[in-house]
Amino acid sequence: MPTPGLDGYAPPWLKPEHDDLAELARDFFTDQVLPHAERLERQGHPDREHYRRAGELGLLGLSVPEEYGGGGGDFTHEAVLLHEQTMCGEGSLGLAVHSGIVTGYLRHYGTEEQKRRWLPGLCDGDLVGAIAMTEPGGGSDLQAIRTRAVRDGDDYVVTGSKTFITNGALADLLILAVKTDTSQGASGISLLVCEIGDDTPGFQRGRLIDKIGLHANDTAELFFDEMRVPVTHLLGGAENEGSGFFQMMAQLPQERLVIGVGAVAAMQRAVELAVAYAKERTAFGKPLIAHQNTRMVLAECATRTRASRIFLDDCIARHSRGELDVPTAAMAKLWLTEGQCEVVDKCLQIFGGYGYTTEYPIARMYADARVQKIYGGTNEIMKELIARVL
């Protein structure tokens, strides 16, 4: 059923295969993951088994070439999967990071050997992926990271810490931003692909971070005390030492688009839920939707959602052509996440007191939305990136 206000609209990039994928994803989230939602929220992380199941169904690594075990699609397929996950209200699996970001780094920069070593495991769900840039001392100023990797024979020896790492409790494969040259800013940064496990010497997972939302997805601190990583695990191979910052800058537009996909899906879901509630709930002898203020608010939310959807689809189409530039991706992240928070807040209001109770999905959506303005580069940093080209 189309979202109210989006009737008759279809993304220009949509093909019949996307509909089949959407149905498969919807069935997986609804039948296999959502029945466990309360338990997953209590445990604070997804079930590893659900990654494996997603892998078996071909839902992981949709944009990874088939020769590496992926779906052979492109970003549009990842977008459909992430859209359905949010529309279903599934928030445990860190697919945005695992498939939307980590596989992208390996695909773009990995050597042939690196792709063959890690992509199949990420695509079949045997490996859970994460990316660690942010440190306790700061996340916005990436050039100032302090985790260092010192060359010692055929290894790097890594010391430092990272925080707020999505999928951090389960991750087996970590793309880790380190300084290989501490005398340099951006050009001293490299990305190491680290195989991590609870018995990896020099590696420790910290506590699960207690957040106001996204309760079923793990966000963790990670500590490195002389952890050894083979030099062959430098992303892109040894000749790329020091190019990590530029690799991150090139991949961040996709990360921001992934966030935008979640933002628009959340707006669509909020409008659907609020319209349905406004039709069923009565006050002063008539349904809420018959009251002028409710009608006006829902009209505003539906309009904002439709305009957001069109902007997002334009960005997805640009990205599929390899034309999504940094300021446009920043505009998308900024405007779509601001819109998400605004629309979800207005829709919550329509639920009255029930909107403040966790029994109602809109309450969880409100808490989950807030971080969208923070991660992937804060919205203040997005404005900075946009302003630079004005």
Ligand SMILES: Cc1cc2nc3c(=O)[nH]c(=O)nc-3n(C[C@H](O)[C@H](O)[C@H](O)COP(=O)(O)OP(=O)(O)OC[C@H]3O[C@@H](n4cnc5c(N)ncnc54)[C@H](O)[C@@H]3O)c2cc1C
């Ligand atoms: C749930 C969650 C999941 C996350 N997942 C990941 C992950 O998987 N991997 C990862 O690496 N990180 C992750 N992060 C971290 C996130 O990307 C950072 O929190 C974010 O980049 C901001 O960094 P910070 O928290 O250190 O804030 P700071 O950089 O300390 O910024 C604090 C405030 O100052 C503002 N500010 C900073 N610089 C400027 C400036 N130049 N001009 C104007 N204002 C400025 C910021 O906008 C912000 O409002 C996650 C965070 C959360 C909460």
